Amino acid sequence: MASRIFDRLAAEKGAQMEAIFRQVDSLKEDTMARARQICRLAALLHDTGHCCFSHAAESVIHKDSDHESMSVNILCQPEFLGTILTNEYFEGCPQLTASLIMPGSDFAPQLQLLRDIVSGQVDADRSDYLLRDSLHCGVDYGRFDHLRLIECLTCWQDEDSEQLTMAINRDGVHSFESLILARYQMNTQVYYHRLRRIYDYYLKRYFESLGKQLFDTPEKVLEWNDIKATNQLFLDANDSSSAGYKWASRIVNRKHHKDVFSLDEGDGPHSVKIAKKVAIAIQSENTDIDFIVDLPDKPISIHKIARDDEDDNLLDDFPLIERNRKTSLGERSQLMKHLPKTFRIGYIFANIDDSKKRNEVATRCRQLGSDLS
């Protein structure tokens, strides 16, 4: 996907791209080939630091950092990929690739276009995983016409600063809207589905129970792939003396807590606060029931397109090119004017098998929610 996007942009604006990229020290020779290479490498390797089951294990394993820091370590350290990438490609290749994944103080603003391809509004990763996850989950709403979208991508050069950023031609507005809708649907109906959330919670607790010492070096993170973790999970589910038995058996036997209260997609931060109070109150009224509270600590982003009514120029103004003039996608797209930028989904889960009792607790939660509002 990253290669397709890069090639599409290069086909239209290759000369401009080359002139700007060449200003970066390590890209003075073989400019376009090297730029394409680091773009592909960043797209390919940016999640190398993920441990088994992706984000589910991240908070346990990378308590003080995140998977991208781990990816950058793996990319740059000589004992992992650092030496290989330098020998195979060029001096400075690992560091430049890392700067596209985690831009820091050494990030070259000339490479913002490549950063947009790796992590932006229409980046290769998100475009790719929506299609892939949609296929594997057997749902159609994550699909969008990615080939048409790529065909309509272009880049925009700021006249004064010379900086290149990704943009879209007027004809691509509807393809872009499809991507954002797909993202919205997949987030609300798959990624934040109540079952996925509760099993993510079990996975997180399961990995915690195994102990952080199992994941405290990049070598161990790389060693603990999904196959090894799944195998261990099944072993622990059948061994009641194992540290991870409690959580592994729930996952393997599909014996999960049920939701008794949930946020609506459109709820704001105030509703999250109310839900937090509901959780505390319902627990104090039912001390014999095991509750799990899963509320978002920040809104989940769908898009970041600025609109006219925004009070601050903090969000991206994704450039829309119309007859060689730059306008704003936020102004042109009727859909983007109405689609929420973020949403919040959260749940209170309870370990209650009896459906009558569960309904009673759910009703009480709703009542508490209403009273506390």
Next chain:
Amino acid sequence: MALELEYRWEHALVAVTIEAAAERCSECSLEKSTIQKLVYFLKILKVPMSYRFDMHPNGPSCPDIYDDIEWLLAEEVIENIENSSSQSNYKPSNSIADIKDEFKNQLESYLPIVNDVCDSFGELIPSTLQPITTLDFAYRWVKAGGGDGPWKAESVRKFKSIEKEKYSDSEIDNLYSKLVDAQLVTL
């Protein structure tokens, strides 16, 4: 009961940045864009954070900070003392002590850097911070070209190509000095 509602380090960092800037900004409005720029400077000075900034001539951008400010408002860690929804002026609020207490150890290490940045830039109004971030952009553009410097002359040339005749040489010199004093750029 498991309550999955912990503050993150970034919440604490943004909160203390707002507190430190507000102390130095009694007469001016502390807007979201100002906070974003101050946090960007902290990132440059190697304060750990998960924010990723994209670089643009009009300043660095990271919409995740916007989300965290919203969260801090809801948790009453900060408040917006402007009554209008279209304007913002943030100040610390009642619950800031809780979050500072939760991250006491990390804050001990990084609060001096927050204070240094706010000493250098906290009282600056957005219209002054804007050219400073543009100058920072120009510096990083020039420095990416390699070599050992000096960077100032080229950076100023790049700045002028972006801002045209908007600022006099002495004003630019003054802005550059502020970046040097804060150890964000070198000569």
